[in-house]
Amino acid sequence: MRYLPLTPDDRAQMLGVIGAADIDALFADVPAAARKRELFDLPKRAGELEVERELGALAARNRPAGDGTFFCGAGAYRHHVPASVDHIIQRSEFLTSYTPYQPEIAQGTLQVLFEFQTQVAALTGMDVANASMYDGSTACAEAVMMAKRVTRREKAILSGGVHPHYAAVTQTIAHAEGMTIVRQAAAIDAEAAVIDAIDSTVACVVVQTPNVFGVVTDVTKIAEAAHAAGALLIVVTTEAVSFGLLKSPGEMGADIAVAEGQSIGVGLNYGGPYVGLFACREKLVRQMPGRLCGETLDAQGRRGYVLTLSTREQHIRREKATSNICTNSGLCALAFTIHLSLLGEVGLRQMAALSHSRARELVGALNGVCEVLTPRYFNEIAVRVPNASAAVEALLADGIVAGVPYSRLAPEAGLDDVLLLAVTETTTSADIAALSAALKGRLGR
Amino acid sequence: MTMNNVGRPTAPGAAATASGHTSLTGARGLLQDEPLIFELGGWDKTGVDFDPPDHDAYDLGDLVRTAPIGIPGLSEPETLRHYVRLSQKNHAIDLALYPLGSCTMKHNPRLNEKMARLPGFADLHPLQPQSTAQGALELMDRLAHWLKTLTGMPAVALTPKAGAHGELCGLLCIKAAHEAAGNGDRRRVLVPTSAHGTNPATAAFVGYSVEEIAQTADGRVDLADLEAKLGPDVAAIMVTNPNTCGLFEREIIEIARITHAHGAYFYCDGANFNAIVGRVRPGDLGVDAMHINLHKTFSTPHGGGGPGAGPVVLSEALAPFAPAPWLVHGPDGLELVEEARDQAAQTFGRMCAFQGQMGMFVRAYAYMRSHGSDGLRQVAEDAVLNANYIKAVLSAEMTPAFPDGPCMHEALFDDHWLEGTGVTTLDFAKAMIDEGFHPMTMYFPLVVHGAMLIEPTETESKRELDRFCDALLALARAAKAGDVERFTGAPYLAPLSRLDETMAARKPKLTWRPEHATPLAAE
Numbered sequence: 001m002r003y004l005p006l007t008p009d010d011r012a013q014m015l016g017v018i019g020a021a022d023i024d025a026l027f028a029d030v031p032a033a034a035r036k037r038e039l040f041d042l043p044k045r046a047g048e049l050e051v052e053r054e055l056g057a058l059a060a061r062n063r064p065a066g067d068g069t070f071f072c073g074a075g076a077y078r079h080h081v082p083a084s085v086d087h088i089i090q091r092s093e094f095l096t097s098y099t100p101y102q103p104e105i106a107q108g109t110l111q112v113l114f115e116f117q118t119q120v121a122a123l124t125g126m127d128v129a130n131a132s133m134y135d136g137s138t139a140c141a142e143a144v145m146m147a148k149r150v151t152r153r154e155k156a157i158l159s160g161g162v163h164p165h166y167a168a169v170t171q172t173i174a175h176a177e178g179m180t181i182v183r184q185a186a187a188i189d190a191e192a193a194v195i196d197a198i199d200s201t202v203a204c205v206v207v208q209t210p211n212v213f214g215v216v217t218d219v220t221k222i223a224e225a226a227h228a229a230g231a232l233l234i235v236v237t238t239e240a241v242s243f244g245l246l247k248s249p250g251e252m253g254a255d256i257a258v259a260e261g262q263s264i265g266v267g268l269n270y271g272g273p274y275v276g277l278f279a280c281r282e283k284l285v286r287q288m289p290g291r292l293c294g295e296t297l298d299a300q301g302r303r304g305y306v307l308t309l310s311t312r313e314q315h316i317r318r319e320k321a322t323s324n325i326c327t328n329s330g331l332c333a334l335a336f337t338i339h340l341s342l343l344g345e346v347g348l349r350q351m352a353a354l355s356h357s358r359a360r361e362l363v364g365a366l367n368g369v370c371e372v373l374t375p376r377y378f379n380e381i382a383v384r385v386p387n388a389s390a391a392v393e394a395l396l397a398d399g400i401v402a403g404v405p406y407s408r409l410a411p412e413a414g415l416d417d418v419l420l421l422a423v424t425e426t427t428t429s430a431d432i433a434a435l436s437a438a439l440k441g442r443l444g445r
Numbered sequence: 446m447t448m449n450n451v452g453r454p455t456a457p458g459a460a461a462t463a464s465g466h467t468s469l470t471g472a473r474g475l476l477q478d479e480p481l482i483f484e485l486g487g488w489d490k491t492g493v494d495f496d497p498p499d500h501d502a503y504d505l506g507d508l509v510r511t512a513p514i515g516i517p518g519l520s521e522p523e524t525l526r527h528y529v530r531l532s533q534k535n536h537a538i539d540l541a542l543y544p545l546g547s548c549t550m551k552h553n554p555r556l557n558e559k560m561a562r563l564p565g566f567a568d569l570h571p572l573q574p575q576s577t578a579q580g581a582l583e584l585m586d587r588l589a590h591w592l593k594t595l596t597g598m599p600a601v602a603l604t605p606k607a608g609a610h611g612e613l614c615g616l617l618c619i620k621a622a623h624e625a626a627g628n629g630d631r632r633r634v635l636v637p638t639s640a641h642g643t644n645p646a647t648a649a650f651v652g653y654s655v656e657e658i659a660q661t662a663d664g665r666v667d668l669a670d671l672e673a674k675l676g677p678d679v680a681a682i683m684v685t686n687p688n689t690c691g692l693f694e695r696e697i698i699e700i701a702r703i704t705h706a707h708g709a710y711f712y713c714d715g716a717n718f719n720a721i722v723g724r725v726r727p728g729d730l731g732v733d734a735m736h737i738n739l740h741k742t743f744s745t746p747h748g749g750g751g752p753g754a755g756p757v758v759l760s761e762a763l764a765p766f767a768p769a770p771w772l773v774h775g776p777d778g779l780e781l782v783e784e785a786r787d788q789a790a791q792t793f794g795r796m797c798a799f800q801g802q803m804g805m806f807v808r809a810y811a812y813m814r815s816h817g818s819d820g821l822r823q824v825a826e827d828a829v830l831n832a833n834y835i836k837a838v839l840s841a842e843m844t845p846a847f848p849d850g851p852c853m854h855e856a857l858f859d860d861h862w863l864e865g866t867g868v869t870t871l872d873f874a875k876a877m878i879d880e881g882f883h884p885m886t887m888y889f890p891l892v893v894h895g896a897m898l899i900e901p902t903e904t905e906s907k908r909e910l911d912r913f914c915d916a917l918l919a920l921a922r923a924a925k926a927g928d929v930e931r932f933t934g935a936p937y938l939a940p941l942s943r944l945d946e947t948m949a950a951r952k953p954k955l956t957w958r959p960e961h962a963t964p965l966a967a968e
Contacts, residue, residue, distance in 0.1 A: 344518015
């Protein structure tokens with residue numbers, strides 16, 4: 001087997017050193033009833049060529065986003081990632097290292113995490129950020145739990161514009177923790193409706209901008225209302241590129257900003273791995289979940305980085321930890337950081353402007369074809385298309401993946417005629433013209 | 446001395462004997478000091494070329510960000526150089542044995558990386574029509590089949606994104622099952638003192654109170670203590686098997702039996718599945734739920750701290766409570782079901798935004814297919830053989846925590862043998878760095894004083910194992926001979942010496958700010 005270096009001679013020699021008669025002697029502690037003598041009913045080993053053929057055949061049965069006209073968003077966005085990003089993350093020293101518990105020989109990973117935290121804090125307009133979460137949705141759930149610890153209150157209000165899957169993840173965790181989640185009914189442009197639900201028992205309000213329908217909202221007034229009641233404002237963003245154009249959560253008064261960072265550096269990957277961004281005000285840092293990297297000095301006074309404030313974490317505090325998280329999303333955080341270093345402020349703003357520009361072009365092209373429901377958008381809009389789900393299936397025949405029907409996210413919401421369309425710098429004018437023509441044909445206009 | 450034709454010396458001469466030399470710039474040959482991106486990059490510099498947008502973007506009024514963001518940029522060559530220089534400050538499996546106990550740092554086959562990057566997997570959107578992703582769903586289905594077969598369990602939830610996330614998933618299934626049966630008042634979870642920190646943290650995270658189970662002198666669960674603590678208010682036990690002492694729980698079937706007799710569920714932490722894969726099925730041991738760290742046993746890269754993946758296999762009793770989405774064979778092919786459609790499913794909810802770590806599924810499946818049933822069995826056997834070999838060889842100078850009988854895939858030593866030397870486990874570990882190895886897991890499990898937990902994995906050659914053992918034996922002899930400075934000041938040869946963690950925690954600097962700037966070569 002190509003990945004196993006021991007030879008039969010090695011094995012015999014090593015058993016001799018151990019003083020064991022055979023390999024079975026080393027498994028003597030396994031109860032006899034549970035020892036499997038025969039091989040499991042699975043195929044035997046396969047060479048590289050054979051594995052490539054099998055996986056290649058499976059991959060060929062899928063339609064990659066890059067194969068043609070494509071408008072899916074709703075929490076995952078197809079942006080162009082420079083080739084050098086993937087090259088760097090495949091370096092052995094990044095790919096095959098562990099969590100940096102030994103800082104003297106992990107400064108590469110640690111310095112990257114420090115850069116990542118600084119970039120995330122800058123993007124979100126917050127003071128501090130952690131070293132990443134699994135994805136945006138788990139970051140959102142952790143933020144709500146953090147608000148409970150900070151305020152010692154047990155109720156959270158989620159706006160109707162929060163991504164339904166994010167809301168579901170948050171509800172799942174909150175339910176287990178005995179926290180009450182008030183989830184407002186799905187509504188296209190109603191982030192501000194959370195204000196009416198705020199009272200002195202509320203730990204936090206969670207709003208999303210741009211929200212799941214693509215609507216961009218200035219949440220300043222929501223922040224004021226939350227703070228007046230002693231509650232925290234958590235702002236969710238599922239499209240990190242929007243930070244390149246829009247006012248940051250921090251500027252609008254958020255206490256915690258969480259986001260999906262997948263758009264920068266990571267790619268689509270059919271839903272994972274992604275990278276959750278988590279940032280907050282400095283005064284809240286000791287209630288934060290997840291790994292934090294901090295600056296310090298070595299014994300010779302040289303600047304270096306270590307994992308810090310680990311007394312919040314499970315490996316030290318066990319059942320008193322702020323979260324059970326251990327492994328996070330290190331390599332995706334690295335990809336994010338490299339891509340953002342390549343972009344810089346200039347490139348990020350250009351990428352965001354291009355994405356937004358495409359959306360304006362799309363809205364123009366759909367004029368007279370279908371109703372656009374999103375009043376203020378970044379790169380995603382909701383449009384009214386009867387039986388959106390069937391429309392998407394039908395448009396596949398024209399080679400167009402025509403976005404995400406809202407009913408795919410929330411089958412029971414009763415919004416079967418809402419279709420979510422996202423564009424990025426990868427979308428061409430030809431794509432937009434093709435979609436517009438196909439929808440026009442289907443809707444008979 | 447030989448000279449070439451323009452007088453350049455070609456023999457090393459005196460240069461080779463110079464020691465204690467320092468450079469003028471702080472660099473050490475190939476190893477460069479490297480500033481932060483914020484100290485290198487330009488605010489108006491970028492490493493990407495975009496065409497200008499066709500439309501003026503600014504129709505969003507005061508929703509537009511006007512203040513600077515604070516993200517510097519670099520050209521592509523500068524970016525490469527920055528991150529490649531940083532990479533050289535990391536230890537990695539590809540450099541040397543990486544014996545972190547409980548972490549299973551095995552070789553990461555590059556075929557798996559190639560497969561995960563096929564556009565048919567990497568460039569798929571999680572919400573695109575399922576008719577256009579049948580190959581991806583088929584791969585998930587095949588992965589599920591392998592995981593179920595290898596564990597002897599009837600169901601698997603694929604979505605958890607890491608080991609601790611898998612634990613959370615398993616306990617949420619257990620909690621939902623108790624609630625469905627009207628046993629929602631079961632509030633306690635029992636966890637052995639040797640458990641990973643994630644176990645008690647997870648139990649507490651879902652609202653359970655945590656109680657410790659004592660350990661016997663031979664490093665296993667104390668059955669009498671377990672039985673005494675089980676009761677009508679216990680929801681579950683969480684036991685790692687093989688345990689964190691590197692030992693198989695001999696009484697595991699009895700542990701499961703008495704747990705079930707008290708109406709509690711048996712959650713198994715599968716972090717150490719590598720020791721038994723292909724030889725023992727957790728389903729035959731009475732396990733109700735177990736997470737599988739794909740980044741350990743099935744070799745998806747650790748990536749400096751993730752991403753991992755933690756699918757959870759479930760018993761018949763827990764399967765109905767699995768999180769959404771789950772995979773079914775429908776009339777039109779495979780289908781992800783997002784919400785319960787009938788009484789049979791009583792899902793507890795959702796673990797993450799989409800369907801889990803697809804990129805990791807591809808890698809893990811490629812790994813499984815490459816090994817096959819025969820290769821996977823060999824994995825467990827070689828992993829256990831390597832650990833026992835290390836235990837046998839190092840016992841010449843070091844004291845194994847549990848000398849009697851074989852260990853499984855990791856060898857655990859205590860610090861008894863360091864007594865009186867003035868060298869601690871930490872010092873010893875740091876001295877390993879100077880010898881070119883990553884330290885083992887230290888001070889864990891908590892039940893062994895000064896613990897050193899060594900997990901070599903099956904992908905080490907005998908030559909590398911010998912090199913490692915020779916280095917540790919030489920260090921052990923040096924410690925015993927009174928060469929204390931070799932340890933207390935270690936590492937001497939790493940990019941940095943020991944870092945001040947107290948200072949880092951007391952006044953945390955978690956982001957770079959202009960006023961924080963510390964010139965690199967200020968000292």
